[in-house]
Amino acid sequence: MKIQREENRRENVIRPGATIGLLGGGQLGRMIALAGRAMGYRFVTMDPTEDSPSGQVSDQQVVAAFDDVAGARRLAELCDVITYEFENVDADVAHTLESRSYVPQGSRLLRITQHRIREKTTIQSLGIPVAPFRAVASAAELRQAVSELGLPAVLKTATGGYDGKGQRVLRTAAECEEAFAALAGGGTELIVEAFVPFVKELSVIAARNPAGEIAVFPAAENVHVDNILHLSIVPARAAADVLRKAEQIARRIAEQLNVIGLIAVEMFLTADGELYVNELAPRPHNSGHYTIDATVCSQFEQHVRAICNLPLGSTRLLSPVVMVNILGEHLQPVLAMVDSLPPTCKLHLYGKRESKPKRKMGHLNVVADTTEQALAIIDELGIWGKVEV
Numbered sequence: 514m515k516i517q518r519e520e521n522r523r524e525n526v527i528r529p530g531a532t533i534g535l536l537g538g539g540q541l542g543r544m545i546a547l548a549g550r551a552m553g554y555r556f557v558t559m560d561p562t563e564d565s566p567s568g569q570v571s572d573q574q575v576v577a578a579f580d581d582v583a584g585a586r587r588l589a590e591l592c593d594v595i596t597y598e599f600e601n602v603d604a605d606v607a608h609t610l611e612s613r614s615y616v617p618q619g620s621r622l623l624r625i626t627q628h629r630i631r632e633k634t635t636i637q638s639l640g641i642p643v644a645p646f647r648a649v650a651s652a653a654e655l656r657q658a659v660s661e662l663g664l665p666a667v668l669k670t671a672t673g674g675y676d677g678k679g680q681r682v683l684r685t686a687a688e689c690e691e692a693f694a695a696l697a698g699g700g701t702e703l704i705v706e707a708f709v710p711f712v713k714e715l716s717v718i719a720a721r722n723p724a725g726e727i728a729v730f731p732a733a734e735n736v737h738v739d740n741i742l743h744l745s746i747v748p749a750r751a752a753a754d755v756l757r758k759a760e761q762i763a764r765r766i767a768e769q770l771n772v773i774g775l776i777a778v779e780m781f782l783t784a785d786g787e788l789y790v791n792e793l794a795p796r797p798h799n800s801g802h803y804t805i806d807a808t809v810c811s812q813f814e815q816h817v818r819a820i821c822n823l824p825l826g827s828t829r830l831l832s833p834v835v836m837v838n839i840l841g842e843h844l845q846p847v848l849a850m851v852d853s854l855p856p857t858c859k860l861h862l863y864g865k866r867e868s869k870p871k872r873k874m875g876h877l878n879v880v881a882d883t884t885e886q887a888l889a890i891i892d893e894l895g896i897w898g899k900v901e902v
């Protein structure tokens with residue numbers, strides 16, 4: 514391996530000592546800051562809540578709403594480079610930040626991933642399969658779309674939905690009127706998709722830096738409970754050629770959309786080995802938390818490397834791993850066991866002041882010789898209900 518010498522070093526490198534601004538103070542920002550501080554960067558978080566998860570581990574926090582342009586100006590003044598940890602960035606704030614600071618991720622990708630119709634259209638235009646879909650502006654259009662796509666189908670709001678919110682599964686044409694009225698009430702556009710009879714959900718996170726290097730993390734197999742991620746199992750239990758294909762899809766998306774930073778690609782795998790991309794997220798992703806303890810470089814370190822135009826780190830998997838999310842309802846039982854957790858359970862808590870049912874409070878990475886062993890350890894802890902995996 515060659516080490517880059519002075520004369521052929523890359524340009525526009527943001528070196529340790531510089532200040533990175535984080536728009537958003539949640540757990541993703543927190544884990545970016547923890548990784549970046551280890552590398553010698555300083556951090557300023559902008560978030561409306563004081564003492565936010567990311568604010569707690571930053572050098573400074575600008576307490577301002579996400580659509581507060583004056584707050585964004587202040588953030589821009591304090592930072593050499595700015596990144597965001599969620600995709601619903603206000604357009605005026607994005608403009609302020611881009612005109613006053615350096616936002617390597619840009620806002621083009623945000624425009625795409627903020628809107629399911631634009632997102633699916635873009636992915637399809639790259640020749641990558643997505644579930645057949647239609648944009649629908651009335652209940653009559655929905656009926657027409659459903660007659661073409663077939664049933665069941667999934668009706669979703671084009672913007673603002675997450676963790677299964679803002680969506681309905683349609684099983685009969687008679688449900689169209691009621692479902693349309695229920696979801697269109699929020700004033701957002703709607704999309705209806707054919708239901709993909711998937712056997713597994715996979716996700717792959719890819720990173721790309723301004724120099725154009727791309728690195729792809731191993732695919733995760735994701736298990737959801739009530740539409741919220743519960744487990745990520747790595748290596749994913751699927752055929753090697755399927756995993757290769759999933760990783761290639763993420764690489765192609767990163768390349769063709771000129772991603773800077775991370776892109777998480779969620780996919781459905783069908784019984785015949787076909788992959789359909791469901792969703793993109795231009796940031797670190799819950800299904801990549803396993804990388805903190807199981808790959809050479811974590812997704813958070815990789816994100817910092819990518820936006821600072823450093824060489825990307827190795828994504829090599831060091832051990833089989835299962836990540837399990839700690840939601841509000843799991844927090845007390847986990848805390849009651851901190852003095853007896855097995856040695857290969859790595860606990861990550863996000864410092865959130867208030868614990869509520871279904872709120873993501875932390876996660877546990879369990880490394881083991883096999884994913885079956887890791888799953889058995891999680892089972893034995895007895896904190897999570899029995900889930901068929």
Ligand code: AMP
Nearest residue numbers: 644667675676677706707708709791792
């Ligand atoms: P989303 O908000 O698009 O990530 O969807 C949340 C969950 O709903 C997914 O993780 C799937 O389990 C399910 N889902 C969404 N879209 C479809 C689809 N077209 N076919 C089957 N299941 C879907």
